[in-house]
Amino acid sequence: MNPGTTAWLLVSAAMVLFMTPGLAFFYGGMDRSRNVLNMLMMNFWCVLIVPIVWALLGYSLAFGGRGSFIGNLDFAFLRNMDITGDGGSRLLVLVYLGMFAAITPALISGAIADRMKFSAWAIFVPVWSLLVYTPVVFWIYGGIGSDGKNALTGWLGSRGSLDFAGGTAIHVNAGIAALAAALVVGKRKGWPREGHPPHSMPLVMIGTGILWFGWFGFNAGSALAADGVAVQAFANTFFAAAAGGLVWCLVERIKDGHVTNLGAASGIVAGLVAITPAAGYVAQMSAIWIGAAAGLVCAFAVSIKFKRGFDDSLDVVGVHFVGGLVGSLLIGLFAQPGALGQKNAEGLFYGGGTFLLREQFIANAVTIAFSFTMTFLILKAIDAAIGVRVSEEDEESGLDISQHAETSYNFGEVTMGRN
Amino acid sequence: MKLITAIIKPFKLDDVKSALKSMGVVGLTVSEVRGFGRQGGHTETYRGTEYQVDFLPKVKIEAVVDDADAPDVVDTIVSAANTDKIGDGKVWVTSVDEVVRIRTGERGADAV
Numbered sequence: 001m002n003p004g005t006t007a008w009l010l011v012s013a014a015m016v017l018f019m020t021p022g023l024a025f026f027y028g029g030m031d032r033s034r035n036v037l038n039m040l041m042m043n044f045w046c047v048l049i050v051p052i053v054w055a056l057l058g059y060s061l062a063f064g065g066r067g068s069f070i071g072n073l074d075f076a077f078l079r080n081m082d083i084t085g086d087g088g089s090r091l092l093v094l095v096y097l098g099m100f101a102a103i104t105p106a107l108i109s110g111a112i113a114d115r116m117k118f119s120a121w122a123i124f125v126p127v128w129s130l131l132v133y134t135p136v137v138f139w140i141y142g143g144i145g146s147d148g149k150n151a152l153t154g155w156l157g158s159r160g161s162l163d164f165a166g167g168t169a170i171h172v173n174a175g176i177a178a179l180a181a182a183l184v185v186g187k188r189k190g191w192p193r194e195g196h197p198p199h200s201m202p203l204v205m206i207g208t209g210i211l212w213f214g215w216f217g218f219n220a221g222s223a224l225a226a227d228g229v230a231v232q233a234f235a236n237t238f239f240a241a242a243a244g245g246l247v248w249c250l251v252e253r254i255k256d257g258h259v260t261n262l263g264a265a266s267g268i269v270a271g272l273v274a275i276t277p278a279a280g281y282v283a284q285m286s287a288i289w290i291g292a293a294a295g296l297v298c299a300f301a302v303s304i305k306f307k308r309g310f311d312d313s314l315d316v317v318g319v320h321f322v323g324g325l326v327g328s329l330l331i332g333l334f335a336q337p338g339a340l341g342q343k344n345a346e347g348l349f350y351g352g353g354t355f356l357l358r359e360q361f362i363a364n365a366v367t368i369a370f371s372f373t374m375t376f377l378i379l380k381a382i383d384a385a386i387g388v389r390v391s392e393e394d395e396e397s398g399l400d401i402s403q404h405a406e407t408s409y410n411f412g413e414v415t416m417g418r419n
Numbered sequence: 420m421k422l423i424t425a426i427i428k429p430f431k432l433d434d435v436k437s438a439l440k441s442m443g444v445v446g447l448t449v450s451e452v453r454g455f456g457r458q459g460g461h462t463e464t465y466r467g468t469e470y471q472v473d474f475l476p477k478v479k480i481e482a483v484v485d486d487a488d489a490p491d492v493v494d495t496i497v498s499a500a501n502t503d504k505i506g507d508g509k510v511w512v513t514s515v516d517e518v519v520r521i522r523t524g525e526r527g528a529d530a531v
Contacts, residue, residue, distance in 0.1 A: 195470040197463060256464050266466060302466045315466060 001089045004226035009096050015217025016099035020047050020106050022210025026265070027110045029203030030314050032196060034398025035114045036408040042121050046106040053126045054098040061130070062097075062137040063144055068155040071138050082148075090148070096221060104133050104170045108375075110314030111178035112185045114196075115395050118403040120388040124378065132177065132374045133169075136367055140169045161363035162335065162344055162356065164233065165222035167277020167328040168363050173371045175321025178312060180375035185388050187311035189395050196313070201261045208265040212241055215272045219279040232340055233279035237272065240291030244271020244323075247295030255299075263299070270298035270319050274327030278334065281342060286334035293330060294323045328364055332357025420515040420531060421489040425480045426454065426508040427500040432478050438499040439482070444492060445531075447482040458506035477508060483518055483531055 024043035028036045050058070055078050065072035074080055081091040105125045112121075140163050143153030152158055163169055188196065198204060219237040223230035248267025249259045274294030275287055282290065302318035305311065312318065335347035335356055345359075346352030382388055394402035401407055427435060432449065439447060453474035460473040484492050489512055496510050520530040 195468075197465050197470045252464075252467070256467055256469075258464060260464060262465050299467070303468075306468075 001084055001092070002226075005224070006084075006089065006092065008226035008230065009092050009221060009224065012217035012221025013092075013096040013099055015214045016096070016103065016221065017047065017214075019099075019211055019214035019218065020044070020103045022207050022214055023103060023106055024207070025203050026207030026211060026269070027113065027314050029200040029205075029207060030110075030198040030262075031113055032398075033199040033408055034400055036199065036400060037406050038118065038399035038403050039109060039113055041118065041404060042109040042116075043106045045122060046125055047102045049122070049126050050102040050105065050129050051098050053129050054094075054101045058101055058129060058134050059094045059097065062101075062134045063142050063150075066143050066145070066151060066153045067138075068153060068158075069138065070135055071142055074144075093224065096224075100166055100170060100218070101129060101133060101137075104166075104174050105129055107171070107174035107316060107320055108178045108181055110316040111182040111312045113313040114188050114399060115390055116181075116185050116388055117386070117390050118399070120379075120382050120386060123382055123386075124388075127378055127382075128177065128375065131378065132371050133173065136173050136371065137169050139366070140363065156363045156366060159359055159362070160345055160355065161359035162281055162331050163277045163328065163363070164280040165219045165276045167273070167324045168367050171273045171276060171320045171324030172328060172364055173367050175317055175319075175324055176368045176372045177375040178316035179310065179321065180372045181379060182310050182312045182317070184376060184379040184383060187309075188313060189392065191311045191313075192306055198262065204265050205261055208268055212268060212272065215241070215276075219276060223280055229280045229340060229342065232283070235284050236275050236279045236282065236287035239284055240275030240287045240294070241268045241271040243288045243291030244268055244274065244295035244298075247292045248299045251296060251299040266298065266302070266315070266319055267295040270294040270323040273320055273323035274330070277324065277328040278331045280340065281331055281337065281344060282334040282347075283336050283339045286330075286336065290327055290330050290334065294326045297326050298323050325364055329357070329360050332360045420483055420518055420528060421486055422513040422515045423480075423482050423484060423489060423492050423496070423510065424513065425496045425500065425510040426452070426477050427480065427496070428502065428507060429476055429478045431500045431502070431507075432480075435480060435496055435499045438495045439492065442491060442495050444482055444484065444488075447480055450479045450481075452477050452479045456506070456509070475506070483515055485528055485531060 020043055024040045028039045031039045057076055060073050060075035061071040063071050064074040083089055083091050105128050139154040139156040141154060141157055143151040145151035215237055216234055220230045220234035223233055245264045245267035248263045252263040253259050271291035271294050274290050278290055298319050301322040302315045331347060333347045333349050336350045337344045337346060345356045347356050348354060379388055390402060453476055455473050455475060460471055460475055463470045463472055493510050501507055518530040519526050
């Protein structure tokens with residue numbers, strides 16, 4: 001494996017790992033002060049349990065073999081890892097993709113903030129990772145040829161749909177799972193009558209900064225090489241996020257009268273989500289349009305939950321699901337392989353007709369139906385077994401104290417003594 | 420003895436404290452409080468959702484003084500805390516039956 005690529009993927013992997021704490025702060029700041037630690041722990045739990053699940057089974061089931069629907073056990077328990085082989089370092093790719101596996105269920109936590117039992121979440125994460133994330137990843141990216149390189153035998157990927165860094169596999173998948181989770185776990189006490197404004201916007205902005213930084217590793221690393229496609233994905237990530245944040249701010253200024261920090265942060269994340277599937281398939285001006293479209297659509301999509309009455313507390317559906325879908329479908333218009341040295345089909349605007357648009361639609365429709373149904377069933381099963389919801393009293397006193405026996409902010413002297 | 424209680428705008432605390440010190444008030448207690456009067460609250464907007472904040476942050480000052488000093492203390496607070504804008508707050512005076520200094524056990528006016 002060439003040294004440049006090895007170095008870039010090592011750095012990218014660490015950057016993607018950093019996104020999970022970034023997401024934790026992004027969500028944690030939006031939470032009320034008595035539930036912040038629960039939100040952080042739900043996210044950190046994902047970087048504890050998922051890497052182990054990924055090493056034991058996840059990676060192998062998501063990539064191994066040459067099937068259409070699910071991988072094999074060639075790489076289970078970290079077998080058959082080569083470190084520096086000609087086909088690329090399997091161990092490095094496994095580690096890099098493990099970071100993606102870890103952050104994907106973490107995205108869902110925003111929809112069920114302030115009311116889910118931690119024990120239920122702790123079980124949900126590894127089960128969801130194996131039963132939902134792993135098969136979807138195989139359908140889109142899976143399959144390894146006899147030469148040890150990626151062979152794209154999964155039934156969605158081999159049909160021709162595109163997903164550069166995980167717009168469908170990660171954001172649409174986790175976004176629709178978040179909707180199912182919000183429906184099963186139910187509304188927060190008092191929602192929507194009571195206000196639940198963010199307790200710390202500075203935390204949200206720190207989280208946004210970490211996410212944006214890490215996202216360069218997420219998207220540009222997904223080139224799996226230190227080459228021109230990585231540069232293109234890096235630039236697209238930069239421009240789409242800026243365009244998304246800018247457009248959301250403009251929408252707010254016109255609609256509500258002020259430019260807000262939460263609007264800027266949400267627009268940046270919406271732009272990042274939307275460019276994720278497209279990052280290595282579109283050229284830079286297209287990235288600006290895709291980011292801007294996501295900022296515009298998501299700024300309105302976050303109000304759907306009030307009209308439809310589901311408590312997606314921190315707008316995982318409005319930002320990740322809708323943003324991911326916007327980006328993924330727009331590939332059908334903007335894909336421009338000739339300009340990027342890629343071999344996929346062209347989008348509608350570049351002479352490819354409607355083929356790609358149709359395949360993008362199919363891949364997302366399948367992922368939505370599968371992920372929603374499976375997530376709903378998994379959570380219903382956990383609910384029947386141990387319950388997914390904290391008691392009313394625990395919700396009132398806050399999940400920090402009731403689930404973790406900790407509090408976020410201990411100011412002053414009159415706090416506690418040792419038992 | 421009188422207990423003077425004043426609710427003022429937080430950014431006026433320094434002015435009020437300096438004015439009271441220079442007129443010889445030797446101690447006061449300050450708390451951060453929230454409340455509303457005729458000013459009402461304000462609205463905040465997060466992702467397009469408006470939240471009404473009814474209780475605005477204010478500072479409460481309490482000082483126990485001699486009966487004879489009370490009118491001057493009230494006047495000093497009123498002039499130092501005044502911005503001529505709505506929401507400047509209020510000052511009120513309460514009679515105090517007894518005061519004890521904990522360290523010495525002194526009682527009444529000597530303890531103030």
